[in-house]
Amino acid sequence: MRTETGQVVSLADYRPTDFVLERVDLTFELDPTETKVETRLIFHRREGADPTAPLVLDGDELVLTSLLFDQIEIDPGRYTATPNLLTIRDLPAAEPFEITITTLINPEANTQLMGLYRSNGIYCTQCEAEGFRRITYFPDRPDVLSVYTVNIIADKAANPLLLSNGNFLGGAGYGEGKHFAAWFDPHPKPSYLFALVAGDLGLVEDTFTTLSGREVALKIYVEHGKEPRASYAMDALKRSMKWDEDVFGREYDLDIFMIVAVSDFNMGAMENKGLNVFNDKYVLADPETATDADYANIEAIIAHEYFHNWTGNRITCRDWFQLCLKEGLTVYRDHQFSADQRSRAVKRIAEVRHLRAEQFVEDSGPLAHPVRPNTYKEINNFYTTTVYEKGSEVTGMIATILGPDLFKAGMDLYFERHDGDAATVEDFVACFAEVSKRDLSQFSLWYNQAGTPNVTVSCAYDVGAGLFTVDLEQVVPPTPGQPNKQPMHIPLRFGLLSAAGAPLAAAGVEGGEVSGDVLHLTERRQTFRFSGIAERPVLSLNRGFSAPVVLHFKQDSADLALIASHDSDLFSRWQALSDLALPVLCESARQTGGKVAAKGRGTKAKSAAVAADPAAAVALTKSLLSIVGDDSLEPAFRAQALALPSEADIARELGSNIDPDAIHRARQALVAEIARAGLDLFGQLVEGMASDAPYSPDAASAGRRALKNAALGYLVQAAQDPAKAAEAYDKADNMTDLSHALGVLVTYFPETEAAQAALGNFQTRFAGNALVLDKWFSVQASIPGDGALARIKALMSNPGFNPANPNRVRALIGSFAFSNPTGFHRADGAAYDFMAEQILLIDKRNPQLAARLLTSMRTWRMLEPTRAEKAKAALSTIEKSSGLSNDVRDIVERMLKG
Structure with missing residues (x-):
């Protein structure tokens, strides 16, 4: 199951190894350029395996200096070694044997940041998915579990x-x-969970007493001087440990739990058993340098990696096709944790925003793949929103279908049955089928079919019969390699509302399974009939986003306004506002494309956009301002209501012939219209949500800041004057308010003296803080318009830009490509050519980072023809380049082929 060759790996070809690995003893003699690694492996041949099969071990750019069999130098004729493979022949048929391998590696030259590398004076490892083979020759696959003893000399x-x-x-x-x-790890683990860190770091310590009374030492290591900024991460860790005991019954199992924060890291964090390694942006926080979003991310990612101790470590995945079994499941767990720590409704809205912006786009393009893929060329490219976020949604649907008690019983059985195993999706689903006595074979299509189901909804009410009929039809669109799809099991939470917004109850329901407030759509077409309905109901469907589907449901503006004002489900209220806004925005984008100059953010843009559907715009504005002004609703929810559908949302809804400039104009025009209509309210909110209390990252305080800052954006837009934003910047006493005010200034008034002064002040003030400077780079990379590319190139010459640091590259080039539609998709295609150049440069030192950035062009086929051709040409330039990594070649070939 080797992937570094660039060959297609297939789930159907899975077979266990010929040899069982009993024990691993590692000795590292650390040196910046010549680290010596001695690996002692004890094997025995698996029962039933071919008695003549050789031992084949994976490598990646390795230098072999010694090879012993049972402590005796092995005859050169019995083995073949290349930098990427070690094959040993003529091995015992039954009894155990020992292989001792010595390799020499250069951590300082390892710019891929995979395997063992040294950066900023710190030795660090990253072994998932296939980085351990860059340290030593090994059966580097997740179903090879063993206990490890590690000796480190330095x-x-x-x-x-x-x-x-x-x-x-x-x-x-x-x-x-x-x-x-x-060090000794008594819990058998695969090589991808191995970790080593060495260097000189500061320490924050605490303890946690488990439910059985054991005291666990907690240690977080950070750069010296940054220890106070790790206190929130420690608090989040302790809350995570307690929550996992309370909700899932999972207790920690070692004497010590450690986190190390490093600045050069390809991922957010890594769940290595007992020694989590984190990108320091998800550990370090204080009010002066971290936003509310940073605090929330730290809380969620600390929890995610800790929860992996059971869903990923104690139970790992049999092969990389089962990646969702640890990642999707653990995302579900961290989402539930965050919902309990904060606002469940607001957290759910944020999750769905992210799912639609990233995973729905992935599902509808050339990179679409099932939650559990059947084939891959490069496993690093399958750490995707489909595996993570859609995988989480699939777990959530199991909970919806079974209910909380049976879901917990299924999870308990999974933990009991598979502790210490390398499990499969089938193993996981079987536990829920067993406790519920339910056939989940149709539901399992969620793991095996790519694409986002489209559900068309129509309703009819017979007043004489008191009968309300709901017709549902589902279609799963074709995706690469899967042209024909079967009907899915789609659980849809629902509610019926009266004309006054009160709940309506039916005397009975026919047409399919209904459990409580869940309709189970299992057929291609299905009709549900609700009897005993005294008045025409308004249907609220897919409450809480119970299924990750696209609803095609033409509800009139009055019904949507009713849901937005009265639904008991806050997610549905937010969704109704979005459903009011999207048609207005889409029609405006269609009508104004190419008609209004890009500078048109004032009256001309307003008249052009709102003229598309004045009645719908009025209904939206009325409903939105009513909700935003409702003090009975939590401020965080009201802030979400003010965040209109994004430009990416509009593009996804349009689906094809995308003109990013037209979309930008349409959205800005609607924002300006709402800003003018709610001018007084927004002024009141900016003042009323302000607080003189010391900064606190708690959910309530963060919600007030979110509403205040959202209102500030509208207030500045209405006035078309940078003064309010500049004043907010000057008065800010925390990074949340400071960075938001800076963003408003540079987005709407980039060339003004106020914006340039704020940018200069920010850079000088935080010159010594890399994570805060990432925000400075990112906010400038996101400024819309044709001038963005020149700005990016100038910032790349800034002394603070470090092309070897993944965080800095993501902050500048990544923000430009993913968060600046008008700048990146400029009509002349120059930004595509620039991105192609950068991808090729980055690929030489860090293929994973290059491949991630390349996915910014995955929607190129949706663009209008001129842009699409220019994007295709840039992709073709990448494809035709020699020396591409497997990571980048895999992505570019799929994007051009799909």
């Missing part, structure tokens, strides 16, 4: 800290100027 002055997985066995001096540390 210069004591440069590396006072020597960490690995498991429990600390001890350490001592080791010759002149060196020392060693030994």
Whole structure:
């Protein structure tokens, strides 16, 4: 199941290894450029395996310096070694044997940041998915589980800290100027969960007492001087541990739990057993440098990686096709945790916004794949929103279908049955089928079919018979490799509202399974008949976004306004506002495309956009301002209501012939119209939501700031004057308010003296803080318009731009490509050519980062023809380039083929 060759790997070809790995002993002699790794492996041949099969071990750019069989140098004729493969022949048919491998690696030259690398003086590992083979030859696959003993030898002055997985066995001096540390992990794990960190770092310590009374040492390591900024991460960790005990009954199982924060890291974080390694942006926070969103992300990602201890580590995945089994399931768990810590409704809205913006786009384009793919060329490219977020939604649907008690019983059975296993999706689903006595084979199509189901809805009411009829039809569109789809099991939460907005109850329901407030759509076409309905009801469907589908439901503006004002489900109220806004925005984009100059943010843009459907715009504005002004609703929800559908949402709704400039004009025009209509209200909110209390990242305080800042954006838009934003910037006493005011200034008034002064002030004030400077780069990269490309190129020459740091590259180039539609999709195609150049440069040092950035062009076929041709030409330039990594080649070929 090797993927670094660029060959297609198929789930159907899975077979267990010929050899069982019993034990792993590793000794590292750390050196910046010549680290020596001695690996002692004890194997026995698997029962029933071919007695003549050789032992084949994976490698990646390795230098082999020694190979022993049972501590004796092996005959060269018995093995073949290349930098990427070690094959050993003539091995025992039954009894255990020992292989000792010594490799030499260069951590300082490892710019891929996979395997063992050294950056900013810190040795660090990242082994998921296939990075361990860059350290030593190994059966580097997730179904090979073993216990590990690790010995680390290093210069004591440069590396006072020597960490690995498991429990600390001890350490001592080791010759002149060196020392060693030994670690033992008693829990069998795959190689992707191995971790090593060495260097000189500061420490934040605490303890946690588990439900059985064991005391666990908690340690978070950060750069010296940054220890106070790790306090929130420690608090989030302790809350995560308690929540997992209370909700899932999962107790931590080692004597120590460690987190290390590093600045050069390809991912957000990594769940290595007992030693989590984090991108420091998801650990470090204080009011001066972190926004409310940063605090929420730290809380969620700390929880996510900790929850992996059971869903990913104690139970891992049999092969990489089962990646959703650990990632999707753990995302579901961290979503539930965050919902309990904060506002469940607001958290759900944020989740759905992200799902639609990223995963729905992925599902409808050339990179579409099932939650559990059947084939892949490069597994790194399948760490996607489909695996993570859609995988989470699939778990959530199981909970919806079964109900909370049976869902918990299924999870308990899964933990009990598969603890210590490398499991499959079938293993997971079987636990729920067993406890519920329910056939979940149709539901399992969610794991195997790509694409977002489209559900068409129509309703009829017979007043004489008191009968309300709901007709549903589902279609799963074709996706690459899957032209024909079967009907899915789609659980749709629903409610019926009276004309006054009160709940309506039916005497009975026929036409299919209905459990409580859930309609189970299982056929291609299905009709549900509600009897005993005294008045025409308004249907609220897919409450809480119970299924990740696209609803095609033509409800008139009056019904949507009723739902927005009265539905008991806050998600449905928010969705109704979105459903009011999208048709207005889409029609405006169609009508104004090419008709209004890009500078038209004032009266001309307003008249052109709103003229598309004045009645709908009025209904939307009335409903929106009513909700935003309702003090009985939590401020965080009201802030979400003010966040109109994004430009990406509008593009997705239009589906084809996309003109980003027209979409931008249409959205800005509607924002301006709402801003003028609610001028007094927005002024009141900016003043009323302000607080003199010291900053706190708690949910209620964050919600007030979110509403205040959302109102500020509208207030500035109505006045068309930077003064209010500049004043907010000057008065801000926390990063949330400061960065938002800066964003408003530079987005609407980029060339003004006020905006340039704020940018200069921000850069000077935070010159020594890399994470805050990422915000400075990002906000400028997101300024819309044709001038964005020149701005990006100028910022790349800024002394603060470091092309070797993934965070900085994502902040500048990533923000430009993913968050600036008008700048990136400029009509002349220059930004596409620029991105192609950058992809090729980045690919030489960090293929994972290059491949992620390349996905910014995945929607190229949706663009209007001129832009689409220019994007295709840039992609073709990448495809035709020599020396591409497997990561980038896989993505570009799929985007051009799909």
